[in-house]
Amino acid sequence: MFLRIFLICALLQLGVNVGLCQTKEAHFNKRVTNSSKKQELLEKQALLLREKKIKYENAIKLNPNNAEAFQELGNCIERLAEYEKDITQKKALLKEAKSKYEQAIKLDPNNIEVVRRLNACIYYKFAKLETDETQKKALLEEIKTNYEKAIKLNKKNPTLYRELGTFLSASINIESDTEKKKKRLEYAIENIKKACDINPKDPLTYDLLGRYFGHLSNLEKMLEYENAIKLNPNNAEAFQKLGKCIERLAEYEKDITQKKALLKEAKSKYEQVINLDPFRRKGITSLSTCISHLFKLETDETQKKALLEETKTNYEKAIELNKENAFLYRELGIFLYTSTDIESDTEKKKKRLEYAIKNIKKALDIEPDEPFMWNVLGLCFGRLSTLETEKSKKKELLEQAREKFEKSIKDVPDHYSGALDDCLRDLAELETDENKKKALLKQRKEMQESYRIKVLNRDKELNRIKEQNNAK
Numbered sequence: 001m002f003l004r005i006f007l008i009c010a011l012l013q014l015g016v017n018v019g020l021c022q023t024k025e026a027h028f029n030k031r032v033t034n035s036s037k038k039q040e041l042l043e044k045q046a047l048l049l050r051e052k053k054i055k056y057e058n059a060i061k062l063n064p065n066n067a068e069a070f071q072e073l074g075n076c077i078e079r080l081a082e083y084e085k086d087i088t089q090k091k092a093l094l095k096e097a098k099s100k101y102e103q104a105i106k107l108d109p110n111n112i113e114v115v116r117r118l119n120a121c122i123y124y125k126f127a128k129l130e131t132d133e134t135q136k137k138a139l140l141e142e143i144k145t146n147y148e149k150a151i152k153l154n155k156k157n158p159t160l161y162r163e164l165g166t167f168l169s170a171s172i173n174i175e176s177d178t179e180k181k182k183k184r185l186e187y188a189i190e191n192i193k194k195a196c197d198i199n200p201k202d203p204l205t206y207d208l209l210g211r212y213f214g215h216l217s218n219l220e221k222m223l224e225y226e227n228a229i230k231l232n233p234n235n236a237e238a239f240q241k242l243g244k245c246i247e248r249l250a251e252y253e254k255d256i257t258q259k260k261a262l263l264k265e266a267k268s269k270y271e272q273v274i275n276l277d278p279f280r281r282k283g284i285t286s287l288s289t290c291i292s293h294l295f296k297l298e299t300d301e302t303q304k305k306a307l308l309e310e311t312k313t314n315y316e317k318a319i320e321l322n323k324e325n326a327f328l329y330r331e332l333g334i335f336l337y338t339s340t341d342i343e344s345d346t347e348k349k350k351k352r353l354e355y356a357i358k359n360i361k362k363a364l365d366i367e368p369d370e371p372f373m374w375n376v377l378g379l380c381f382g383r384l385s386t387l388e389t390e391k392s393k394k395k396e397l398l399e400q401a402r403e404k405f406e407k408s409i410k411d412v413p414d415h416y417s418g419a420l421d422d423c424l425r426d427l428a429e430l431e432t433d434e435n436k437k438k439a440l441l442k443q444r445k446e447m448q449e450s451y452r453i454k455v456l457n458r459d460k461e462l463n464r465i466k467e468q469n470n471a472k
Contacts, residue, residue, distance in 0.1 A: 046083045052076045067107035071114045074100030078121050087129060094126045105146075112157060115150040119143045123167070140171045158199040162208070165191035169212055173249065173258045178226060182219040188212055218248050236276040236283070243269030243286060247293070256297060263294045274314070281327060284318045287311075288335065308339050326366035330373055333360035337380050346387055353384050371408045375419060378404030382423055395430045398423055421447065 056073035059066055074097045081093035101118035104111065122139050130136040147164035154160055168188035175181045189212050195205045225242040228235055243266045250262035267290045273283035291311050298304045315332035322328055336356035343349045360377045364370065381401035388394040405420035424444040431437040 042083060046080060049076050049080050049083075053080070065107055067104045067111065067114075070100050070104035070107065071111070071117070074098070074104065074114075074121075075117070078125070081125065091126070091129050094121065094129070097121055098126060109149075110153055112150060112154060112160065115146055115160075116163065119146050119163075119167070123171075137174045140174055143167055143171075156198055158195040158202065158205070161191045161195035161198070162202075162205050165189065165195065165212070166208060169208075169215065170254065172215075173253055173255070173262065178219060178222045182216065182223065185212060185216050185219060189216065215249075215252065218245050221245050234276055236273050236280060239269045239272045239276065240280070240282055240286065243267075243273065243290070247290060250293070260294065260297050263290055263297070266290050267294065274318075278318065278321045281325075284314060284328070285331065287314055288331070305342055308342050311335060311339075324366060326363040326370075329359045329363035329366070330370075330376075333357070333363060333373075333380070334376055337376065337383065340383065350384060350387055353380050353387075356380050357384075371411065374404050374408035375417070378402070378408065378423070379419060382419065382426075385426070391430060395427065398427050398430070402427065417447070 053073060053076040056069045056076060059069040060073065063069070077093055077100060078097035081090050081097065084090040084093055098118065098121055101114055101121065104114045105118065108114070122143050127136050127139045130139060144164070144167065147160060147167065151157070151160050151164065165188040168184050168191070172181050172184050172188075175184055189209065192205060192209045192212060195202070196209060199205065222242060222245040225238045225245065228238040229242065232238070246262055246266040246269065250259050250266065253259040253262055267287065270283055270287035270290055273280060274287065277283060288311050291307050291314075295304055295307045298307060312332070312335065315328060315335065319325070319328050319332065333356045336352050336359065340349050340352050340356075343352055357377065357380045360373055360380065364373050364377070367373070378401045381397050381404060385394045385397035385401065388397060402420065402423050405417050405423055409417050409420065421444060424440050424447075428437050428440040428444070431440060
């Protein structure tokens with residue numbers, strides 16, 4: 001999206017009608033629903049670009065030093081690549097577009113916009129298609145060099161410094177070594193600072209500077225933990241903290257492949273924590289959280305299921321070593337409940353929920369005064385009821401859910417439980433005895449009214465405090 005906006009703006013500045021054409025085409029595209037008509041439209045758009053390509057090629061024949069023609073020829077070829085489905089052909093077109101932009105820069109090295117367009121072409125399109133990591137890294141280093149050359153000719157342009165800094169930070173994970181990552185980020189900060197010096201009124205640049213200092217602190221901690229591990233390879237705490245730092249790096253990584261690679265690296269650190277200290281609670285929870293992040297990025301259903309089963313196995317292994325640990329039973333139960341839908345078969349869903357109930361009950365045997373767990377147990381019974389077709393069994397499960405929900409709020413009678421509210425409603429719908437139905441609906445109404453009064457009183461108190469503060 002950034003590239004599309006950027007390209008249109010650049011074209012409008014040059015007074016070329018390609019950008020306008022692109023906008024009209026995109027707008028019309030949205031209204032086309034028929035696939036055959038859409039295909040016909042795409043072919044027409046591609047034909048239009050080929051005609052423009054010939055026009056610019058002819059302009060270059062007449063004047064081989066026409067930098068603007070080279071720039072627009074590059075743009076046409078780059079856009080033609082969008083219509084190409086074959087990856088090899090697409091890469092060939094992008095490579096050709098890149099060469100035209102480079103020729104435009106040779107002819108007019110002071111043209112900042114063509115430098116930005118060249119770099120955008122490489123970063124957002126060409127590098128994304130490259131599967132060879134060495135080649136990808138070479139392309140990204142080329143972007144860095146392009147910005148540096150442009151800066152030498154335009155030393156007072158804050159945009160170039162800012163974009164170089166942003167690029168360096170965004171591409172930090174091409175470096176596998178933490179020290180090199182740190183140096184790259186320090187260079188990014190150096191350029192962002194220069195942009196701030198030239199244009200001190202740009203809030204975006206200051207925002208970037210603050211964020212990058214935060215990233216730098218994270219990398220410095222990584223180096224610290226890596227050194228600690230070198231000194232003591234059995235330092236579980238250092239592995240734990242290193243894993244967390246790598247996870248933070250993954251948070252800021254936009255490239256999905258790189259993000260997954262970082263999360264896998266963090267996962268391996270947490271696994272090492274568990275190997276060194278199986279009784280460490282943080283190790284198992286951090287590992288489970290990391291796997292859940294990987295799960296969200298995974299598109300293959302088999303792989304997703306494998307990740308969830310891995311989490312289940314990790315909890316079970318931890319429980320084998322910590323059989324009196326309520327926390328582990330609780331976490332396994334919650335995990336099983338929240339991942340029920342990974343099973344497509346109803347019977348398998350039931351078994352997963354029953355296993356969740358078994359673990360939560362064990363947690364409550366160890367720590368019975370835990371309202372949250374009674375609530376989760378109620379949710380499990382409630383979910384089981386939705387999988388039952390027989391009314392009597394459904395009702396029985398809902399009654400059990402109700403009992404658990406009521407236990408979860410017994411010490412806070414005016415507490416509103418949405419889960420209990422839903423449970424009472426569902427029980428009332430199943431109830432054939434009118435008196436029992438009325439009793440259920442009455443309980444529901446009283447709970448809702450109690451909560452409404454509580455909210456009103458809370459709001460009154462907040463307003464009173466606010467008025468007191470204003471009076472001061």
